Amino acid sequence: MVLRMEFPSLFTFLILLMFTLSSSDSVGNVILSHRKILPTQEAVTSYAVIIDAGSTGSRVHVFHFDHSLELLPIGDDLDFNKKVTPGLSSYADVPQRAANSLIPLLEAAENVVPEDLHHKTPLKLGATAGLRLLDGDAAENILQAVRDMFKNRSSLNIQSDAVSVIDGNHEGSYLWLAVNYLLGKLGKEYTKTVGIVDLGGGSVQMAYAVSKNTGESAPKVPDGEEPYITNLVAKGKNYDLYVHSYLRYGREAARAENLKLTKGSANPCILAGFYGTYTYSGMEYAVYPPISGSNYEKCREMALKVLKVDEPCSHPNCTFGGIWDGGRGSGQNTIYATSSFFYLPKDVGMFDAKAPNAILRPVDFEIRAKRSCGLTFEDAKSAYPLLWESRVPYVCMDLSYMYALLVDGFGLDPWQEITVANKIVYQKNAAVDAAWPLGTAIEAISAMPKFEPLMYFI
Numbered sequence: 467m468v469l470r471m472e473f474p475s476l477f478t479f480l481i482l483l484m485f486t487l488s489s490s491d492s493v494g495n496v497i498l499s500h501r502k503i504l505p506t507q508e509a510v511t512s513y514a515v516i517i518d519a520g521s522t523g524s525r526v527h528v529f530h531f532d533h534s535l536e537l538l539p540i541g542d543d544l545d546f547n548k549k550v551t552p553g554l555s556s557y558a559d560v561p562q563r564a565a566n567s568l569i570p571l572l573e574a575a576e577n578v579v580p581e582d583l584h585h586k587t588p589l590k591l592g593a594t595a596g597l598r599l600l601d602g603d604a605a606e607n608i609l610q611a612v613r614d615m616f617k618n619r620s621s622l623n624i625q626s627d628a629v630s631v632i633d634g635n636h637e638g639s640y641l642w643l644a645v646n647y648l649l650g651k652l653g654k655e656y657t658k659t660v661g662i663v664d665l666g667g668g669s670v671q672m673a674y675a676v677s678k679n680t681g682e683s684a685p686k687v688p689d690g691e692e693p694y695i696t697n698l699v700a701k702g703k704n705y706d707l708y709v710h711s712y713l714r715y716g717r718e719a720a721r722a723e724n725l726k727l728t729k730g731s732a733n734p735c736i737l738a739g740f741y742g743t744y745t746y747s748g749m750e751y752a753v754y755p756p757i758s759g760s761n762y763e764k765c766r767e768m769a770l771k772v773l774k775v776d777e778p779c780s781h782p783n784c785t786f787g788g789i790w791d792g793g794r795g796s797g798q799n800t801i802y803a804t805s806s807f808f809y810l811p812k813d814v815g816m817f818d819a820k821a822p823n824a825i826l827r828p829v830d831f832e833i834r835a836k837r838s839c840g841l842t843f844e845d846a847k848s849a850y851p852l853l854w855e856s857r858v859p860y861v862c863m864d865l866s867y868m869y870a871l872l873v874d875g876f877g878l879d880p881w882q883e884i885t886v887a888n889k890i891v892y893q894k895n896a897a898v899d900a901a902w903p904l905g906t907a908i909e910a911i912s913a914m915p916k917f918e919p920l921m922y923f924i
């Protein structure tokens with residue numbers, strides 16, 4: 467992981483947070499385990515407003531919590547949200563317009579938070595993949611315009627770290643927090659928590675809790691990289707969290723890596739009848755299939771090369787690309803797989819498209835990969851009506867890659883059941899997005915003055 471010194475890194479943010487917490491006297495497990503609910507606290511509810519500034523659009527989430535940080539409804543939802551397109555990075559040269567594109571989100575959020583709570587309601591924006599790719603000062607100029615716009619227009623609580631670029635490790639640890647929160651796992655033994663695998667466009671994240679011993683014996687990483695282990699306290703329980711973000715192993719990045727292997731010649735992962743180009747991160751690749759069309763066995767070999775499963779491993783055990791595997795303990799007995807692990811199987815009909823989540827096995831990805839690799843581009847368009855046409859040529863490539871990633875990369879048993887999730891039903895109530903903004907909201911609320919910290923990173 468490249469540490470971006472120009473923005474507050476997760477690490478410095480956590481240190482700052484710890485500092486804030488240590489200076490109040492309500493820190494730690496002791497207070498949490500002797501919690502006294504005072505009558506005045508009963509009435510306290512808190513809101514948090516989190517903007518997820520992604521590559522294709524920006525989405526605001528408003529969360530409403532009671533005094534013990536249980537989610538409360540806002541209207542009919544537990545997660546009020548609203549999206550605008552395009553993303554901030556589309557306004558690369560006009561930072562003011564980038565900032566202004568968020569005004570409708572800010573206004574919508576301010577309308578649902580009661581006015582007398584505005585000054586106590588944290589507002590945060592996390593920019594992900596899109597902004598990370600911009601050249602030079604463009605990203606910082608946009609973030610600064612957003613900070614100025616927030617200061618000029620918003621009555622919400624804006625801390626100095628409110629607007630930042632967040633990296634894959636941050637996404638991974640906050641997603642772990644959100645998913646375990648929604649499932650009611652926080653405060654339980656680490657062996658009862660679930661692990662997450664998040665397949666984004668540019669990177670794939672894995673996070674799961676490990677034993678104290680494993681945490682302490684984790685390999686050191688070179689200077690400037692994010693450590694393998696993040697420590698946090700949630701609901702009075704200490705967790706050692708293994709988190710790793712594999713850059714260039716996301717769904718779209720992996721396509722580019724795959725196409726690099728065939729260097730402009732026919733690629734056995736591309737469906738028969740498709741001739742075109744693929745652009746990623748400023749590079750363009752010629753895309754066409756062999757005369758015989760796509761072939762699962764050959765495409766699987768390509769996927770294994772993309773994963774670099776044979777890279778030397780200087781740790782006890784590696785996943786792929788020479789990355790330590792975290793010891794594979796009980797914290798990953800149950801896996802929730804998100805983002806593309808949910809969307810692609812949904813779009814190719816592997817489960818009911820209306821379901822918020824579904825149980826699949828890695829082998830289901832292999833079965834569907836074999837089937838899709840046997841189709842022509844035209845057949846696949848009619849077979850997968852939910853799949854955007856621009857994604858159809860890559861359906862064999864993507865599914866083969868996802869199977870290889872789970873089984874050959876992360877070492878899952880092909881028959882192990884995993885949950886692919888977009889949303890998770892919270893306390894039999896309503897489904898909430900399984901995404902990092904909820905984790906960020908929980909942390910931001912926990913850090914507010916007079917609030918007993920439910921969770922903090924160490």
Ligand SMILES: *[C@@H]1O[C@H](CO)[C@@H](O)[C@H](O)[C@H]1NC(C)=O
Nearest residue numbers: 562565611612614615616618
């Ligand atoms: C914020 O207000 C200042 C001073 O009124 C103004 O110069 C600036 O353009 C404003 N910025 C935004 C983003 O609205």
Ligand SMILES: *[C@@H]1O[C@H](CO)[C@@H](O)[C@H](O)[C@H]1NC(C)=O
Nearest residue numbers: 781782783784791792793794
């Ligand atoms: C490494 O992997 C092997 C095979 O899965 C396993 O038996 C062994 O316990 C692992 N070692 C460590 C230190 O994780």
